Each structure stands twice: as C-alpha cells, then as structure tokens.
Amino acid sequence: MIELERVTKIYPGTSMPAVDNIDLEVPQGEICILIGSSGCGKTTLMRMINRLEPITSGSIKIEGRNVMDMDLIELRRGIGYAIQQTGLFPHMTVAENIMVVPRLLGWDRKRMDDRVDELLKLVNMEPAVYKNRYPRELSGGQAQRIGVTRAMAADPPVMLMDEPFGAIDPINREVLQDEFLKIQAKLKKTIVFVTHDIHEAVKMGDKIALLDAGRLIQYGSPEDLLTRPKNQFVKDFVGADRALKRLDLLKVKDAMMKDPVRCSTDDPSEKIFEHMLAHDLNFLLVTEPGSMFKGYVNIDMLRGHKGIVGDIVHPMTITVRPDQNLKDALSKMLTYDLGIVVAVNEQGQLEGVLNSRTLISVVGETYDETGGHWGKITTGGRVI
Numbered sequence: 001m002i003e004l005e006r007v008t009k010i011y012p013g014t015s016m017p018a019v020d021n022i023d024l025e026v027p028q029g030e031i032c033i034l035i036g037s038s039g040c041g042k043t044t045l046m047r048m049i050n051r052l053e054p055i056t057s058g059s060i061k062i063e064g065r066n067v068m069d070m071d072l073i074e075l076r077r078g079i080g081y082a083i084q085q086t087g088l089f090p091h092m093t094v095a096e097n098i099m100v101v102p103r104l105l106g107w108d109r110k111r112m113d114d115r116v117d118e119l120l121k122l123v124n125m126e127p128a129v130y131k132n133r134y135p136r137e138l139s140g141g142q143a144q145r146i147g148v149t150r151a152m153a154a155d156p157p158v159m160l161m162d163e164p165f166g167a168i169d170p171i172n173r174e175v176l177q178d179e180f181l182k183i184q185a186k187l188k189k190t191i192v193f194v195t196h197d198i199h200e201a202v203k204m205g206d207k208i209a210l211l212d213a214g215r216l217i218q219y220g221s222p223e224d225l226l227t228r229p230k231n232q233f234v235k236d237f238v239g240a241d242r243a244l245k246r247l248d249l250l251k252v253k254d255a256m257m258k259d260p261v262r263c264s265t266d267d268p269s270e271k272i273f274e275h276m277l278a279h280d281l282n283f284l285l286v287t288e289p290g291s292m293f294k295g296y297v298n299i300d301m302l303r304g305h306k307g308i309v310g311d312i313v314h315p316m317t318i319t320v321r322p323d324q325n326l327k328d329a330l331s332k333m334l335t336y337d338l339g340i341v342v343a344v345n346e347q348g349q350l351e352g353v354l355n356s357r358t359l360i361s362v363v364g365e366t367y368d369e370t371g372g373h374w375g376k377i378t379t380g381g382r383v384i
C-alpha cells in the first residue's frame, strides 16, 4: 500500500503549490490512475513517491515505511518506473536495457538471460528476434513495451508509470493496455499510473484520482467518477458521453447472452435444417462436442445437404473474449460490420453471444441523465 498524507510540493522560486495538501491511499495490488489537465501536478506527485522530487511537506509511506527514512537505493529498487519517452539507452541492446536494474543488483548471467526471455515473452515479443536489437530498430509500440518490461525486470512490488503508452497510436495502445491488464491480473503490483486520457483511466484504473491545480478533486472507482461525479468540474472532465464511456467499464460477459442455442458438428444437416425451419431460425452457431466453437451455419447452407453440419460449417474468425470490455466489442462489430459477435474463452469454447441491439440498449437504458443513476444490466439479448 502507498499512503500519501497531506503531501505538498512547492517548487523553489514559485509561490503556488504544484501539489497541494493531498491525501491518497493506493491499496496493495491496485492500479491508481492520476489524471487531470496539463500542469495539474500528476508527474510531480508521482516523482515524489520515488524521491525524484523532494517533498516540501507531508509524508509518503510504502508498506508503512516513510520513503524519507529509506535508503534511496533500496527505495528505488522496490519501485519500477516507466515513462512515456521510454528512457531506453540508445547504445544498449534490448536485453541490456531490460537488465539495467538486475545488473545493479548483481544477478548472475543465467538469471538475467532467463529473465529477459521471460519478460519479452510476457509482452509478446519473440526473444530470439528482439533481444539483440537496439532501440532505434524498434517501432514506437515495441519500445514502449521494452520500457515497461524494464520497469518490471527486478519484479518490484510498486510501479510508477507516467503515460507509458502515451506515444502510441490508438489501436496499438489498446493492445498494450490489454496486455498490461492481463499481466497485472497475474502479478498484482501496486501501480500509480499517469494519463491524460479518460478512456485509458476508466479502462485501466481500479481507482482514479482527478487532480486540478495541485488539488485532489475526486478519488474513487471509475464507476464512482462516471456515475457520481462530485461536482461540475468532474462532470465536465469525464465528459458528456458518460454513457459511452461506460462501455469501457462493462465487460462482454455482463451483457452477452450466455449459453446460446447451438448445434454440434456431428449433427446431421437434415435434422438441423428441420429444426431451424420448425423454430423459424435462419442462423445457428456450431460447436464441436465439448463446446469448442467452430462457426455457424445458415438455412441456405443446410438446404439439401446430406452429410453432417461439420462438413459445411462456416468459420467465424472475429470473436471476443468474455472479459473484454464492451467498447472493444462494439468497435469490432462496427469495423467488421457484424450484427453479432461471439464470445469464446481462452480455450476457444463458446461462452456467449452479443448482439448490436443489446449493446445499444446497454448504452441507452442504463443511464438516466435526469436522475443520474445507472440501472442494472440483467440480461443479454436474444440472438436467434
């Protein structure tokens, strides 16, 4: 846990505090987002945690220990630090960059090599391909991945991340965010994460701290800020399209129809054709016995077919995961012009189906602008 108590920073030669009397608690294993307009004090606040900036007054404790009482080297070893500009050393290879802190800690060669491979695999970069490259031989997204892995190299319990995905185009940014959240779900670091982007904040944050002119305006879960903005400033900051932002918060599994009607690859086509006619269905999902998702059949494909469904099933390559957010699902549906999108789990098994009508009703019905209350989503929609 990181505890900030009445933390204030006044830069020498200035009179207005850059950080003004902030109390904040970041629980163990959570991501706390610092957000606010340019100059509101986010970076200053973060840099006081690892003492890159001296604290003017107040106290910062990590696991109950005041950072000012800790040996500086020991403090920084326990805190990974990733920044937007990545800070990679241009004359060092990827592997050497990742190993900066472990080398200082005196790790042996084998342990360092293993760690480089492990971390590169974690961020989906093939070690054999990338570890001997120099930063100039990486794309912007790859360099940011390396910046983040470097911060994680010595497995610090605390990470400070200052717009770590800031310089990346929106599509790769989503990919990096998803990767990072997956890693975080396993590693459970305590993270302070600065961003300018409210979508990123809502997606990544367990808690969001909204700052203005050095002061903490509201601190709470993304849900809190979106649904119970404390004042007009917060409302304006989170924006008028709060209903849409809620798509960042809700997961596919919250809105999908679970356990949808399906047939099996070993079902006879004629029997399924009759069944679909009888139930007025023209489209049916197909799984293997054991529920591995295979694709779909429609009534025209089945008409006159003598074999089994598995012979003619049409694959559906665009799918979502139940724990992806609804915004990702909507974006896939719009990009590929799909009326429905199927949710499959990591093993490829069919878990549910989401249709565009359900999605739209989630956005439309769950927020009552006048009362400002969110309704409950209780059901997915019927698909077939």
Ligand SMILES: Nc1ncnc2c1ncn2[C@@H]1O[C@H](COP(=O)(O)OP(=O)(O)OP(=O)(O)O)[C@@H](O)[C@H]1O
Pocket (backbone or CB within 6 Å): 011, 012, 014, 018, 036, 037, 038, 039, 040, 041, 042, 043, 044, 045
């Ligand atoms: N070294 C410094 N000396 C004097 N003032 C500073 C210094 N660094 C930052 N400031 C001021 O402190 C305030 C907070 O700056 P800080 O960089 O923490 O804001 P920020 O929220 O991270 O901004 P941005 O989003 O633009 O990065 C600003 O008014 C800035 O001008």
